[in-house]
Amino acid sequence: MADQEDLYQDDSSAAEEPQWEGQVYTSADGTRRVLRRRPPVLEACGLGVRIGGRAILEGISFKVRKGETVAIIGESGCGKTVFLKTAIRLMTPTEGTVLFSGIDLGKLNGRQLSEVRCRIGFVFQQAALFDSMTIGENIMFPILQQNPRTPLKELNDRVAELLYEVGMTPDVARRMPVELSGGMRKRVGFARALAGNPELMLYDEPTTGLDPIMSDVINELMVRVRDNHKVTGIVVTHDMKSAKKVANRIVMFYPQSRLEEGQPQIVYDGPSDEIELSQDKRVTQFVEGEAGERLMEMTEAQHAR
Amino acid sequence: MSSEWTAEKITLADRLTIFVGTIGKSLSDRIIYAGQLAAFSLSTFYWLFARPAKKETLVGACYRIGVQSLPVIMLTGTFIGMVLAVQTHPQFKAVGLESRLGAAINLSLVKELGPVLAATMLAGRIGSSIAAELGTMRVTEQIDALASMGPNPIHYLVVPRFIACLFMIPGLTIMADAMGVLGGAFFSIKLLGVDWGYYWDYSRHAVSQYDVFAGMFKSIFFGGAIALVSCYHGFNCDAGAEGVGKASTRSFVVSFVMILLLDLLLGIFLDKIHVAWFGGGAKSVV
Numbered sequence: 321m322a323d324q325e326d327l328y329q330d331d332s333s334a335a336e337e338p339q340w341e342g343q344v345y346t347s348a349d350g351t352r353r354v355l356r357r358r359p360p361v362l363e364a365c366g367l368g369v370r371i372g373g374r375a376i377l378e379g380i381s382f383k384v385r386k387g388e389t390v391a392i393i394g395e396s397g398c399g400k401t402v403f404l405k406t407a408i409r410l411m412t413p414t415e416g417t418v419l420f421s422g423i424d425l426g427k428l429n430g431r432q433l434s435e436v437r438c439r440i441g442f443v444f445q446q447a448a449l450f451d452s453m454t455i456g457e458n459i460m461f462p463i464l465q466q467n468p469r470t471p472l473k474e475l476n477d478r479v480a481e482l483l484y485e486v487g488m489t490p491d492v493a494r495r496m497p498v499e500l501s502g503g504m505r506k507r508v509g510f511a512r513a514l515a516g517n518p519e520l521m522l523y524d525e526p527t528t529g530l531d532p533i534m535s536d537v538i539n540e541l542m543v544r545v546r547d548n549h550k551v552t553g554i555v556v557t558h559d560m561k562s563a564k565k566v567a568n569r570i571v572m573f574y575p576q577s578r579l580e581e582g583q584p585q586i587v588y589d590g591p592s593d594e595i596e597l598s599q600d601k602r603v604t605q606f607v608e609g610e611a612g613e614r615l616m617e618m619t620e621a622q623h624a625r
Numbered sequence: 626m627s628s629e630w631t632a633e634k635i636t637l638a639d640r641l642t643i644f645v646g647t648i649g650k651s652l653s654d655r656i657i658y659a660g661q662l663a664a665f666s667l668s669t670f671y672w673l674f675a676r677p678a679k680k681e682t683l684v685g686a687c688y689r690i691g692v693q694s695l696p697v698i699m700l701t702g703t704f705i706g707m708v709l710a711v712q713t714h715p716q717f718k719a720v721g722l723e724s725r726l727g728a729a730i731n732l733s734l735v736k737e738l739g740p741v742l743a744a745t746m747l748a749g750r751i752g753s754s755i756a757a758e759l760g761t762m763r764v765t766e767q768i769d770a771l772a773s774m775g776p777n778p779i780h781y782l783v784v785p786r787f788i789a790c791l792f793m794i795p796g797l798t799i800m801a802d803a804m805g806v807l808g809g810a811f812f813s814i815k816l817l818g819v820d821w822g823y824y825w826d827y828s829r830h831a832v833s834q835y836d837v838f839a840g841m842f843k844s845i846f847f848g849g850a851i852a853l854v855s856c857y858h859g860f861n862c863d864a865g866a867e868g869v870g871k872a873s874t875r876s877f878v879v880s881f882v883m884i885l886l887l888d889l890l891l892g893i894f895l896d897k898i899h900v901a902w903f904g905g906g907a908k909s910v911v
Contacts, residue, residue: 434775447772
């Protein structure tokens with residue numbers, strides 16, 4: 321637990337904190353601890369995205385450290401998916417930078433960006449499997465991108481291994497995506513994202529549209545990826561149960577359109593098990609799933625237009 | 626709330642402002658569209674030469690665009706030839722030039738109607754299908770998924786389709802021309818009773834190798850335009866089923882306009898080349 325707490329230390333108070341990995345220090349409660357500050361895998365620095373002149377993200381800054389899984393929560397339209405897509409430059413930010421393992425993605429050319437993307441796995445909301453390929457070919461795709469000369473036997477073995485890992489039998493490899501259910505497609509999406517042995521996994525609403533059992537299966541897979549594969553993760557979700565189960569830390573975005581100028585868009589950034597203790601009404605409302613005056617605000621906003 | 630609204634009379638100046646604003650917006654939208662299409666085309670040309678297209682994707686695209694379009698193109702060509710025979714025969718017969726029917730049919734076929742109608746047919750069959758396929762991939766995030774795994778979507782998806790259109794559409798045009806020539810000949814000789822010898826003899830004198838080349842040359846540009854316009858609309862498809870439908874329709878309309886525009890410009894250009902190289906204007910069929 322001591323390691324976990326160290327992981328969440330806020331860099332803003334770094335002057336009073338131990339500075340280097342392995343340093344022994346005395347914490348506020350008087351216990352002696354060893355700092356195990358892990359390097360950030362992904363770092364957003366003042367990230368801003370505008371779409372059609374409308375600000376979706378503004379001044380987003382946070383780090384995702386090696387080995388941790390961060391859940392990004394927030395109501396629909398607050399820019400969670402946009403952040404995820406901007407993080408691997410599927411969308412171009414209008415301001416700020418994204419650093420992946422210290423590399424500024426904005427300064428890379430097409431070939432370098434392709435190489436960096438091969439180190440990241442992305443699980444899409446609707447799985448986004450290639451319709452024209454079999455399940456096996458879908459899973460092989462990232463492996464072949466990294467090494468086009470991989471022998472067929474090795475490819476087939478890897479496909480079977482990945483399918484087993486997501487709880488599917490090897491015969492599924494011959495089927496087409498259209499023949500699978502939503503939950504199966506998501507699990508294949510998982511297998512495909514894992515196929516390239518990523519350093520970072522990005523999950524875009526992985527449990528949306530699934531029944532509670534299948535949602536928990538997906539959560540379990542994310543926990544396995546975190547614990548067994550030691551892969552850093554960012555999960556975008558609306559599902560608090562899922563966020564608490566899979567994430568060490570939660571970051572909550574608030575819609576830019578509802579903020580006054582200068583207010584930060586991140587309204588919570590802390591351990592997942594302490595989010596209920598937040599004093600911010602916007603956070604507690606979301607966690608408890610209470611609309612409050614939201615409907616009234618939406619109606620007034622419509623009238624104002 | 627509604628009581629806050631008051632009705633005001635729209636003055637002539639207001640109408641004028643709205644009119645100018647609408648024209649201006651429409652114009653700027655078209656300029657932006659042209660710019661985006663040009664940028665997309667440049668990006669395609671960059672990836673065309675930057676890295677060779679994957680063999681598997683290229684072969685698949687050639688098969689779908691070339692081989693699978695063959696029956697419909699052959700049918701189109703045959704009917705163009707026969708319709709030309711039906712429409713021109715009475716006119717030529719009226720002035721006693723029935724024997725020259727072959728020259729008129731075959732020259733119009735190889736120079737204009739074959740390439741243009743084949744390209745129009747292919748814009749409908751291939752262009753719409755490319756726009757719908759890529760549009761669906763965009764809407765279902767398959768293009769994002771592709772990019773997230775490393776490959777450049779333009780290199781992986783657009784370049785093979787562009788190459789396939791560039792090489793397959795001239796081939797299909799040759800087939801449309803050949804079928805049109807046969808269809809026209811069959812109808813003229815067998816059903817309208819035109820003399821076989823005169824029909825082919827006048828055709829041979831009227832249609833030069835340059836005319837055949839001109840038709841093929843134009844079809845390369847038509848193929849390129851169809852591929853670029855369709856891929857662009859697929860890549861920039863709006864969300865939902867309606868977005869895919871609109872992308873497909875727009876790709877056909879824009880491809881058709883491009884075919885007509887290119888036909889005019891290339892027609893003028895090729896005639897000038899003909900005059901410069903061979904001297905004199907186009908041959909008369911009479």
